[in-house]
Amino acid sequence: MTSTLTHTWRILKWGRTLARHGALIDIERNPRTPPRLRRVVRLARFGARVPKTPRYAEAFAALGPAAIKLGQTLATRPDLVGEAVAQDLLSLQDALPPLPWDVVRPAIESGLGQPIEALFASIEESPVGAASIAQVHRAITTDGRRVAVKVLRPGVEAQFFDAIDTYEWAAARLETMGGELKRLRPRLVIETMKRWT
Helix, strand or coil, X not given: CCCHHHHHHHHHXXXXXXXXXXXXXXXXXXXXXXXXXXXXXXXXXXXXXXXXXXXXXXXXXXXXXXXXXXXXXXXXXXXXXCHHHHHHHHHHHCCCCCCCHHHHHHHHHHHHCCCHHHHEEEECCCCCEECCCEEEEEEEECCCCEEEEEEECCCHHHHHHHHHHHHHHHHXXXXXXXXXXXXXXXXXXXXXXXXXC
């Protein structure tokens, strides 16, 4: 079980990243934001160079795969985050930069338990698509079949489950603050993202 200290550290670290991208401005300025949450946001923002125009998608991308999935989920909920934020987050649906081949090759061989040459007559080093959790490479098997090889980003499962654990912890605390936060049902948002992913 993750400690409260670990959850708090992650939230502050992520908050700092969000602040540097201006993604906490609306939360801090909203008169309906509970005072406790506003204090956490101010702490995360303290001393950060905050841009005038928030860059939500960049902020979520900087936080990693679980945050990208959360951002993609929030992009479908302008009723929760507002039209402008949802529009900005839509860019998270686009392809992400791929991992280099020298990282991907060992991941494929480890996952399949054999050298690439034993399985594929050829495999394209450049992926046809890259996303937050995986990327896909075209290949031809040793028996001549054309296939797509989907490769999970190394370490993504552990990163994802750690982040989800903290999201669930934070959502439960947000709901106890009542008011607008309770109505927005953050635990349900996280649960929906978890199922969808």
